[in-house]
Amino acid sequence: MDGKLREFVTRHTAHHVPIALVTSGGTRTPIERNCVRYLDNFSTGTRGSYAVEELLKRGYAVIHLKREGSVSPLGRIIADVIKCERGGLSFDSVGTLFDCKLDDDVDMERSSEDDAVQTESSADSWMYFSSRENRSGNNGRRISRPSRRRGGLVSLNERVADSPLVQSTLRMYREIKMNGTLLTVEFLYVDEYLDKLKMCCEAINTSGSLALVYLAAAVSDFYIPKEKQATHKIQSRDYGINHQSGSKDDRDATIRLDPDNTLQLTLYPVPKVIPSLRRDWCPNAFVVSFKLETDFTILQQKQVLAMKKNDVQMVIGNELATRYEKVFILTRDGAGGKYFEEEGIESKLLDDDGYRVAEVTAAQGHTNSSLFCGDKIAALEHATIDYVVKRH
Amino acid sequence: MDGKLREFVTRHTAHHVPIALVTSGGTRTPIERNCVRYLDNFSTGTRGSYAVEELLKRGYAVIHLKREGSVSPLGRIIADVIKCERGGLSFDSVGTLFDCKLDDDVDMERSSEDDAVQTESSADSWMYFSSRENRSGNNGRRISRPSRRRGGLVSLNERVADSPLVQSTLRMYREIKMNGTLLTVEFLYVDEYLDKLKMCCEAINTSGSLALVYLAAAVSDFYIPKEKQATHKIQSRDYGINHQSGSKDDRDATIRLDPDNTLQLTLYPVPKVIPSLRRDWCPNAFVVSFKLETDFTILQQKQVLAMKKNDVQMVIGNELATRYEKVFILTRDGAGGKYFEEEGIESKLLDDDGYRVAEVTAAQGHTNSSLFCGDKIAALEHATIDYVVKRH
Numbered sequence: 119m120d121g122k123l124r125e126f127v128t129r130h131t132a133h134h135v136p137i138a139l140v141t142s143g144g145t146r147t148p149i150e151r152n153c154v155r156y157l158d159n160f161s162t163g164t165r166g167s168y169a170v171e172e173l174l175k176r177g178y179a180v181i182h183l184k185r186e187g188s189v190s191p192l193g194r195i196i197a198d199v200i201k202c203e204r205g206g207l208s209f210d211s212v213g214t215l216f217d218c219k220l221d222d223d224v225d226m227e228r229s230s231e232d233d234a235v236q237t238e239s240s241a242d243s244w245m246y247f248s249s250r251e252n253r254s255g256n257n258g259r260r261i262s263r264p265s266r267r268r269g270g271l272v273s274l275n276e277r278v279a280d281s282p283l284v285q286s287t288l289r290m291y292r293e294i295k296m297n298g299t300l301l302t303v304e305f306l307y308v309d310e311y312l313d314k315l316k317m318c319c320e321a322i323n324t325s326g327s328l329a330l331v332y333l334a335a336a337v338s339d340f341y342i343p344k345e346k347q348a349t350h351k352i353q354s355r356d357y358g359i360n361h362q363s364g365s366k367d368d369r370d371a372t373i374r375l376d377p378d379n380t381l382q383l384t385l386y387p388v389p390k391v392i393p394s395l396r397r398d399w400c401p402n403a404f405v406v407s408f409k410l411e412t413d414f415t416i417l418q419q420k421q422v423l424a425m426k427k428n429d430v431q432m433v434i435g436n437e438l439a440t441r442y443e444k445v446f447i448l449t450r451d452g453a454g455g456k457y458f459e460e461e462g463i464e465s466k467l468l469d470d471d472g473y474r475v476a477e478v479t480a481a482q483g484h485t486n487s488s489l490f491c492g493d494k495i496a497a498l499e500h501a502t503i504d505y506v507v508k509r510h
Numbered sequence: 511m512d513g514k515l516r517e518f519v520t521r522h523t524a525h526h527v528p529i530a531l532v533t534s535g536g537t538r539t540p541i542e543r544n545c546v547r548y549l550d551n552f553s554t555g556t557r558g559s560y561a562v563e564e565l566l567k568r569g570y571a572v573i574h575l576k577r578e579g580s581v582s583p584l585g586r587i588i589a590d591v592i593k594c595e596r597g598g599l600s601f602d603s604v605g606t607l608f609d610c611k612l613d614d615d616v617d618m619e620r621s622s623e624d625d626a627v628q629t630e631s632s633a634d635s636w637m638y639f640s641s642r643e644n645r646s647g648n649n650g651r652r653i654s655r656p657s658r659r660r661g662g663l664v665s666l667n668e669r670v671a672d673s674p675l676v677q678s679t680l681r682m683y684r685e686i687k688m689n690g691t692l693l694t695v696e697f698l699y700v701d702e703y704l705d706k707l708k709m710c711c712e713a714i715n716t717s718g719s720l721a722l723v724y725l726a727a728a729v730s731d732f733y734i735p736k737e738k739q740a741t742h743k744i745q746s747r748d749y750g751i752n753h754q755s756g757s758k759d760d761r762d763a764t765i766r767l768d769p770d771n772t773l774q775l776t777l778y779p780v781p782k783v784i785p786s787l788r789r790d791w792c793p794n795a796f797v798v799s800f801k802l803e804t805d806f807t808i809l810q811q812k813q814v815l816a817m818k819k820n821d822v823q824m825v826i827g828n829e830l831a832t833r834y835e836k837v838f839i840l841t842r843d844g845a846g847g848k849y850f851e852e853e854g855i856e857s858k859l860l861d862d863d864g865y866r867v868a869e870v871t872a873a874q875g876h877t878n879s880s881l882f883c884g885d886k887i888a889a890l891e892h893a894t895i896d897y898v899v900k901r902h
Contacts, residue, residue: 154804154830155730158538158550187579187595197598200607203579206589206598215592217665270671272680273609279662288664338547340773381732381777412546438546 119303119314123181123321126301130179131325135299136510138178139318139403141335142166143185145308149373149383150348157385161336162205163188165441168499169332170300171290176507178330179299181318182209185335186306192294195287199278209302212291216284308338308388315391319399329403330510331395336410340385346372392428404510405430412438421448422473432506435475442495444479445502449509463505478502511695511706515573515713518693522571523717527691528902530570531710531795533727534558535577537700541765541775542740549777553728554597555580560891561724562692563682568899570722571691573710574601577727578698584686587679591670601694604683608676700730704783711791721795722902723787728802732777738764784820796902797822804830813840814865824898827867834887836871837894841901855897870897 130137143166144159163184170182170191182191193207196215212218278284294300303318305311322329374382392407407430411417414437421433425448435446451472465476483497483504522529535558536551555576562574562583574583585599588607604610670676686692695710697703714721766774784799799822803809806829813825817840827838843864857868875889875896 150804154552154728154802156550156552158548160546160548187597193594200599200603202585202599202603202606203597205579205595206603207592207594211592211594211598213667214594215667215670217667270666270668271674271677272666272671274662274664274666275605275607275609276662278607279664282663285663336546379779383775383777385773385775387771410546412542 120317120321122301123303123318124324126179126181126298127321127324129298131328134328135177135179136328136330137181137322137325138170138173138330138332139181139183139322140166140170140173140332141183141311141315142169143188144336145185145311145338146306147308147338147341148347149342151344157338157341159336159338161185161188163190163335164194164204164495165499166332166334167191167194168496169334169503172500172503173330173332173507174290174294174299176503179301181301181303181322183303183305183311183314183318183335185311186304190302191300192287192291196284199281199284200275209291209300212287213295216288216291218288218291218295308341309344311335311337312389312391315395316399319395319403322403323400326402327404329400330506331400331403331405332506333392333405333407338388341388342372342383343386346384346386348373390428392430396429404432406432406434406506408434408436410436410438410441414439417446418448418468418475421446421475422468425450425473432509434502442480442498444477445498447476447478447502447505449474449476460505460508476505478505512709512713514693515695515710516716518571518573518690519713519716521690523720526720527569527571528720528722529573529714529717530562530565530722530724531573531575531714532558532562532565532724533575533703533707534561535580535697536728537577537703537730538698539700539730539733540739541734543736549730549733551728551730553577553580555582555727556586556596556887557891558724558726559583559586560888561726561895564892564895565722565724565899566682566686566691568895572693573714574692574694575703575706575710575727576694576696577703578696582694583692584679584683588676591673591676592667601683601692604679605687608680610680610683610687700733700780701736703727703729704781707783707787708791711787711795714795715792718794719796721792722898723792723795723797724898725784725797725799730780733780734764734775735778738776738778740765782820784822788821796824798824798826798898800826800828802828802830802833806831809838810840810860810867813838813867814860817842817865824901826894834872834890836869837890839868839870839894839897841866841868852897852900868897870894 127137142161143163144161146159147157149155149157166182166184167189168191170180173180174191184190187205189204190207190209192212193209194204196212197204197207207215273279303314305314319331322331372384376382392405396405405428407424407428409417409420409424411420417435417437421435424430425433431449433448435448437446451467451474460476462482463476463478465474467474478498478501480494480498480501483499483501519529534553535555536553538548538550540548558574558576559581560583562572565572566583576582579597581596582599582601584604585601586596588604589596589599599607665671695706697706711723714723764776768774784797788797797820799816799820801809801813801816803812809827809829813827816822817825823841825840827840829838843859843866854874855868855870857866859866870890870893872886872890872893875891875893
């Protein structure tokens, strides 16, 4: 993985392409060493996958550090069309399911349908800033139209075969593959997430202030360290069976079955890594972190505390109940922070230290683009990424 | 849901079709009322989805009570072909993705391709016992070949379009839809599972001893009852912020943040419902329950205890490490239990009470059928369901 990461960053940095690291999905922590039961953090990864798409459209090369099985960019569009779970289709499965050949592949397979191959006109491009489009990774490959094969043992449902949305998704897929602008890295457990985050941050450090870190993953606050996990499955009832194997000491300390049949768990705080990220791993990157709260009254306070403690450039606040409608973006005027008025976005200065909160809503995304056909989350993430990218 | 269940059971019972209720996947229990964090039980639902397929092949009508997002029958085959997560594609998404029209649908859409419609020869049937095949639900519909549409905006990847495995899967899909032999019911949380299990069991009670209950779901042993869940997100650090909202009393009792920043959780035992299931909900059904242990030395003992306590006809034991290679099936000779020698299956009597454990392996599935192309789990579930069905 380390080699792939370095190659990805080197290639794009050489062309001055900005690089974003986007994390998404929740983290898992096992309770037992032979994992049967675990604690999990709720997060589908939807917002993160939209962010990846929006950043790609704006010319970023993206490293997507995602939870296994969480929502994928583009995969989620196809999943909606075929009515399966949004996390069901990965980015790569778009290519394994549909005919998405690049010219290279067609050549390699010595296709007899070369005459059908055409280069997409640049007007067809789905990227907003087409000037950035050919900066990197193209390697002279042309995008081909799907080869429209006849026959085959099975065929697509008409609704899918005739869907303009699927068609435009495949166009995006081919463009991303052709430009090599997306690298996906997966995690499942919280310690795995922490290790891979460090590795990714150290890799993007090469591109200095061109790097953007967008920490949308929902990382557990508490976990059970490996040495304190139960060796065997916790017994739910006292059947008079005693485990002889496994150390009893560590189980007693963190996981205890009481005589009244309740289970007592002790969870330990997960190490906070954002300060190391800012100080050591990629000190010149622009870092955006997140706060999700169920209680709106403490959200802003928590955001300011997080910014002070972690020294990040931006903290995006979500209230659980309204998180698909609006976000509250905290920045700091002066010093490193840039502030400028923006049409349609209300912001207020919190105090003399320059902390400023802007409220960004789905409606603003809709104003900027009519593409979202009622998809509120897409519109909100569009507006959010607009706000972020302008300040990066 | 209740109406659908009753219609399903009535229709099949009228034709003396045996009905199986298969549960699969793990259950979730929230820690907080506005759910951000939860405890979960590890289970992909793979074995249960294979069991559903095997029972359908043997002429059962199946009610599949499954965890949202867990592995689906047939969906898992397509998922493997397009290399996405096994749980990514539902049974229904096979029909929304591919052209799987039944004649009825074709008629309804006044397709101009009626001439392409053919009835599958019964030799093509994927069911083992074709005599049962037309007992129910057919309503005079014929199975059509896919209409092999030309063109469309997008097309399938060649690997998928030309896959005989996908083709045979679509044949199964059409047969199941035509016969109306599968009803899917979904759950996510443990209390939801318990409610829906009761509803399903009461529905199949109509079909008396024709009913089989196959409890493959991994139900949590511990949970936090709703009234004891935290109202707001548990605060990971003491920022000097005090929650005024929400009752502090119940939070103190079950979820407590200690001064050393560890989190103390108290979990309560989930009510055990199998005794009620056997006694009240569907007393004449043949009930198969499961035991999964990480420690092999206590597995058999736990199986016997479970059979005594729950009065079920069969307990299938899995050891976590070898669960995809073999299972240990506990039955009881005499009384209600039937025992007969079977070729290739070793079994031993445990004691004078007639408790008998048979070891069923993937190799036995391979001997019976060469269809599994190295898929060990499929072979094991094939052999297991063989063993179960012969005793039902």
